[in-house]
Structures are given as structure tokens and as C-alpha cells.
Amino acid sequence: MPPTISTLNPSQGPTTGGTTVTLTGTGMTGSTAVRFGSTNATSFTVNSASQITTVSPPRAAGAAAVIVVHPTGNSNSVTFTYVVATVPVVTSVAPSSGPTGGGTSVTLTGTGFTGATAVTFAGVPATSFVVNSSTQITAVTPAGSAGAAVVAVTTSGGTSAPDAFFFYAVAPVLNSAAPAQSPTAGGVVVTLTGSNLLNASAVRFGVTNATSFTVVSATQITATAPPGTGSSPITVITPGGTSNPVAFTYVNVPTLTALVPSSGPTSAGTVVTLIGTNLASASAVTFGAAAVPFTVVSDTQVAAVAPAGAAGPVTVTVTTSGGTSPGLTYTRVAAPGI
Known part of the structure; x- marks a missing residue:
């Protein structure tokens, strides 16, 4: 009995070929060829009686009938659509900054992402990435050096232009907090000194956010202590990560x-x-x-x-x-x- 094909995934790919396609069905053991239209697949592997993995050959744009060739006869056909591959374009990266240690989940927005084979940050492959759609990819940043890193997406249509960036930030460092004590009711304005404090997104007293804070410079932040009790080390959070803690203590009213x-x-x-x-x-x-x-x-x-x-x-x-x-x-x- 000839084999049957029930599904193929993905159902489209670039005219340049090279798309790995999984065929599922029945009776596939012993298959001798897979054809896309009149063209044999670049390669194929019979994984089981119900599955074949094959690589699409180059073809002109349009629909191609995919069949499995078998000594008992050819299978039914299913349609694979060839599309003209375009060079991907990255229009935005969000968030646009993160720590040099990597690990930031970044959403890339643009066009032409279908079939992406690589996402790189300054030439270093992303730790992982998922193509959500032709216009969106989610990627996890690798470790990198402080500064701007070109973000690039590669597909069969080429590699995106070097005009999208992710900025690696150095972790903030705190040297001191003055004063280092406050009434339990809070309200004391504390001056924090250190380095790499620009773009701070939070100042925390223990696990509680400061009532308010102002980034004065790369080396100074003023923050208003929230209510609290006991020892509550202060930390600062920036795109570069979380700083070391500095001691701060809430003192009971005498x-x-x-x-x-x-x-x-x-x-x-x-x-x-x-x-x-x-x-x-x-x-x-x-x-x-x-x-x-x-x-x-x-x-x-x-x-x-x-x-x-x-x-x-x-x-x-x-x-x-x-x-x-x-x-x-x-x-x-x-x-x-x-």
C-alpha cells in the first residue's frame, strides 16, 4: 500500500530552499525519495513509519506538490509554498539595555523574520531565540562587553543591516549611604554615592521601594526612605543589574x-x-x-x-x-x- 501524507510543517519556505520540513503520515518505511513538484528533496530521513524529515530544494516562487516515492507507489500530495526570501529588517529592540552578564529577554520587532536561523548580539549568538511571527522574535542576550552591540537577524534572505542596537550596561556599585539611619516612619532623604548609577529604575530599602528617588549623576542618587524596621540594606537597580547592598538601619523612637x-x-x-x-x-x-x-x-x-x-x-x-x-x-x- 502506498504511503500517505497527512501534514507537513512548516508549509512554506524561501525559494532558495534549505527549509527543514517534517512530513507525518503512514507507511513511510522504505521510501526512496521525497519530491517538491518535480524536484527531489535536497535530503530526507525516514524517522519512522509515520514520519519523514526532509530539506526543501531551491524552486521558483509558488506552490509545489510534495509527495513521497515508495516501491508500492507514490503518496498523495500536500502543498508546500515557496516564497521569495527577503532580507530581514530589525526596527526595534525592547528592552534596549541590560547587564553585561546577559540573560535579558529581548523582543525584536521588524519584518522578514520567518525561518530565522540566527540572532546575534555584536556577533555573539543569542543564548536562545524563538520566532514568534514574521515580525517578532524573542531572544535571550548572551554575555557581552559594556557598550552598544549590533543586533542582527539572519534568514535565508540574508542578514539584517547593522542599525539596531542593544546596550550592555555595567552593574551599579554603591559605596555609602548618608545618613545610614532613619526613624521607623521613614521620610529621611538619603544620599547614595557610588558608580554606574545612571538610568536607575529602582532604589530599595530591604525589599521595599524608596518613597521617591532622584538620579543626580552617575555617582549620586538621593532617595527618600520608606517606613521600615531594623536592618534594611539599600540596593540600586539599573539596566546593568542590582548593586551591592549598603547598610541602612531603622531606629525606634527613643x-x-x-x-x-x-x-x-x-x-x-x-x-x-x-x-x-x-x-x-x-x-x-x-x-x-x-x-x-x-x-x-x-x-x-x-x-x-x-x-x-x-x-x-x-x-x-x-x-x-x-x-x-x-x-x-x-x-x-x-x-x-x-
Whole structure:
């Protein structure tokens, strides 16, 4: 019984030939030839009784009847269409930049992509690519050197012109963050210094995006800290990848629980011990509106020198990188008259 062909894939190819075509059907074992019209296939392989892989020969544009030749007779015919091959054209690359390490999934848009046999970036083959249609290819970038890389598509019609580019970017580097602490409520403007910071798409405090950020230059970004807690290393994301982290810590608001002593003379000089929590980063101690000298003893204790003032109560507060504490009352007592 002669073989039968039920499908062929793909069903079209360039007039230059060279398209690998898979025929499926029955009774294919022992086939002696595959013909495209009156022309024998460039080559063919009988994979099984139900499948043959063949390579189309060159032919003029138009429909060609494909048959399988067998000692028991020729198969039915199916149509393969020859089309005039055109040089592919790449009109856009998106995204247009990525890290030098490669791995960026890029969509190429243009024309004449059917049957593409290669996609290259500066002459280096894409890690992988898929021809989605005659106007679109998805490719994964290989590793490359920093700078512009010509993106080219090759088909049987030729190779696209060198006028589409992908830009390989160097990974950003962070050297410092100042200040490196913030209240848990966030809102602190942090200056980040480093290199390769242009085109940053995100600044993250831990896993949380900055409330806002501004790229000042290739070496500086200012970012507003979002609310957070504890250690939240900062990273910057650019087309070149994600930077190394720099330390940033959220500090709880300080609290005061006691002043020892809680009263003293109207004259200056009394050493008052402030007891509370989260006092280690104290930057100011005030008695009313007066800032006073102080020493941080521990995270729970600060020693401050009371200033002179009128008799009566005055509010004492501590300010740290976590904010300003609620106040406690210190009372100045006038000396008794003689």
C-alpha cells in the first residue's frame, strides 16, 4: 500500500530552499525519495513509519506538490509554498539595555523574520531565540562587553543591516549611604554615592521601594526612605543589574522613663541621668528650648548637665536618629531665702 501524507510543517519556505520540513503520515518505511513538484528533496530521513524529515530544494516562487516515492507507489500530495526570501529588517529592540552578564529577554520587532536561523548580539549568538511571527522574535542576550552591540537577524534572505542596537550596561556599585539611619516612619532623604548609577529604575530599602528617588549623576542618587524596621540594606537597580547592598538601619523612637534627679537648683551644673530606651544614637538633649551637653552611657542611659533657668518645671527630651522622645518634667527649685 502506498504511503500517505497527512501534514507537513512548516508549509512554506524561501525559494532558495534549505527549509527543514517534517512530513507525518503512514507507511513511510522504505521510501526512496521525497519530491517538491518535480524536484527531489535536497535530503530526507525516514524517522519512522509515520514520519519523514526532509530539506526543501531551491524552486521558483509558488506552490509545489510534495509527495513521497515508495516501491508500492507514490503518496498523495500536500502543498508546500515557496516564497521569495527577503532580507530581514530589525526596527526595534525592547528592552534596549541590560547587564553585561546577559540573560535579558529581548523582543525584536521588524519584518522578514520567518525561518530565522540566527540572532546575534555584536556577533555573539543569542543564548536562545524563538520566532514568534514574521515580525517578532524573542531572544535571550548572551554575555557581552559594556557598550552598544549590533543586533542582527539572519534568514535565508540574508542578514539584517547593522542599525539596531542593544546596550550592555555595567552593574551599579554603591559605596555609602548618608545618613545610614532613619526613624521607623521613614521620610529621611538619603544620599547614595557610588558608580554606574545612571538610568536607575529602582532604589530599595530591604525589599521595599524608596518613597521617591532622584538620579543626580552617575555617582549620586538621593532617595527618600520608606517606613521600615531594623536592618534594611539599600540596593540600586539599573539596566546593568542590582548593586551591592549598603547598610541602612531603622531606629525606634527613643523613650524616657525617669530623670534622676528629677529636680535641682536654678543654677547650672546638676548632672541628670536620663533613663529610657533606644538612646544609643542620641544627637541632642534639651531642657525646654536649651540644648545641653550630654554623654551617652548606654542604650538605656544618658547623662546630661542641666542648664540654669527660672524656678519651675521644664520639659526634657532626647533626640536620636529614630526621632524625638516624649518629654519628662525636670523641676528647678529656687534656693530658700535667708
